[in-house]
Amino acid sequence: MSLSKLDIYAVRNIQQQSISPSPAINLIVGENASGKSALIEAIFILGRAKSFRCSAIKSVINFNQAHLVVSAQTEQTNGSRVQLGIQMDGKTIEIHINQQAKQNRSDLAYALPLQLIHPKSYELLDGGSQLRREFLDWGVFNHDQNFLPIWRRFKKALSQRNALLKTRRLEQLNVWDKELVYYGTIVDGCRQRYLEQFKPVFSDIIGKFLAVEGLDLKLVSGWDLSRELGHVLINDRDKDLRYGFTHSGPHRGDFQLLINNRLAKDVVSRGQLKLLVMSLKLAQVQLLANEQNQSGCLLIDDFAAELDAINRAKLLRYLVDMACQVFITATEIQDFGDLSQIKDYKMFHVEHGTIKPV
Numbered sequence: 001m002s003l004s005k006l007d008i009y010a011v012r013n014i015q016q017q018s019i020s021p022s023p024a025i026n027l028i029v030g031e032n033a034s035g036k037s038a039l040i041e042a043i044f045i046l047g048r049a050k051s052f053r054c055s056a057i058k059s060v061i062n063f064n065q066a067h068l069v070v071s072a073q074t075e076q077t078n079g080s081r082v083q084l085g086i087q088m089d090g091k092t093i094e095i096h097i098n099q100q101a102k103q104n105r106s107d108l109a110y111a112l113p114l115q116l117i118h119p120k121s122y123e124l125l126d127g128g129s130q131l132r133r134e135f136l137d138w139g140v141f142n143h144d145q146n147f148l149p150i151w152r153r154f155k156k157a158l159s160q161r162n163a164l165l166k167t168r169r170l171e172q173l174n175v176w177d178k179e180l181v182y183y184g185t186i187v188d189g190c191r192q193r194y195l196e197q198f199k200p201v202f203s204d205i206i207g208k209f210l211a212v213e214g215l216d217l218k219l220v221s222g223w224d225l226s227r228e229l230g231h232v233l234i235n236d237r238d239k240d241l242r243y244g245f246t247h248s249g250p251h252r253g254d255f256q257l258l259i260n261n262r263l264a265k266d267v268v269s270r271g272q273l274k275l276l277v278m279s280l281k282l283a284q285v286q287l288l289a290n291e292q293n294q295s296g297c298l299l300i301d302d303f304a305a306e307l308d309a310i311n312r313a314k315l316l317r318y319l320v321d322m323a324c325q326v327f328i329t330a331t332e333i334q335d336f337g338d339l340s341q342i343k344d345y346k347m348f349h350v351e352h353g354t355i356k357p358v
């Protein structure tokens with residue numbers, strides 16, 4: 001999958017721009033505050049229907065406009081062309097795929113599998129579990145087409161159960177417990193299977209950037225796996241009633257990256273942490289390419305802030321071999337290093353929200 005034409009309207013300082021990216025590597029250069037991150041943000045919005053820089057989409061929309069629009073022509077791996085579009089005004093989201101209105105963000109996410117590496121990406125290992133859960137589920141979602149409907153039914157059971165806990169309507173609790181256990185156990189199984197496939201790909205990639213011994217990835221299921229989820233729910237019931245929410249289940253799931261049985265984030269430097277996170281993200285894109293013959297799209301914002309020159313060169317070589325579409329931003333052309341090693345790339349220059357091919 002790659003974007004062959006991209007149209008952006010009213011995203012930050014980008015008023016209206018249209019570009020034809022390379023299906024391989026796209027290098028984006030421009031001074032600070034020229035609109036490089038805005039371009040990355042626009043592509044991210046098209047794939048995820050949200051920004052990675054702020055939770056309120058209102059602040060992404062150009063100050064002088066009421067809504068933003070991002071649309072693109074994509075070439076899918078099977079040769080077909082799909083037209084994607086999203087319009088957001090801060091309240092409503094309109095999604096179009098091949099001119100048809102769609103209800104779900106997941107429709108976009110399937111058509112445009114995106115990964116992003118940016119200066120705050122280290123939070124994946126340093127921050128709360130929600131980011132890691134989302135990361136894991138993005139992988140599972142793209143790996144296993146059955147996952148999304150199961151996950152939705154799990155979420156429904158969970159919110160029904162929580163509502164009953166809050167209003168203390170205990171008579172219906174058993175029904176929702178059963179649903180929650182049934183779908184929750186499947187969700188956990190999907191995550192486990194995904195992680196097993198993910199591990200060797202990840203360890204292969206990290207080996208190219210870092211020499212670390214004793215690295216391990218462990219799934220945290222969200223409850224004590226030595227007991228069945230149903231028993232745990234019964235056991236937790238008093239506590240759940242007191243607090244008005246469900247304490248155990250895959251909604252509390254997580255994964256741990258360990259080095260010799262300690263959390264990696266506690267024992268590595270900030271630079272190493274960034275390499276670990278980058279490798280996790282690359283591994284997801286690589287696994288997708290291996291398995292589904294589906295190349296995702298990789299966004300790397302602020303290349304030089306992320307990596308030193310040696311690792312930048314290694315990463316570029318890796319990306320050339322991986323053959324997926326990449327958008328990389330930097331303030332200086334020199335930050336991309338020796339460009340003679342890259343055959344197929346396009347460069348764009350960004351200035352005051354205007355994007356021009358170089």
Ligand SMILES: Nc1ncnc2c1ncn2[C@@H]1O[C@H](COP(=O)(O)OP(=O)(O)O)[C@@H](O)[C@H]1O
Pocket residue numbers: 011012013014030031032033034035036037038039058059060061062063064
């Ligand atoms: N909602 C908005 N409307 C218009 N301009 C904005 C908006 N939000 C941010 N900007 C401006 O957009 C410019 C581009 O920002 P950004 O994409 O972060 O630049 P870069 O990544 O190139 O350093 C900045 O000058 C910023 O002040």
Ligand SMILES: [Mg+2]
Pocket residue numbers: 036037038301302
């Ligand atoms: Mg930026």
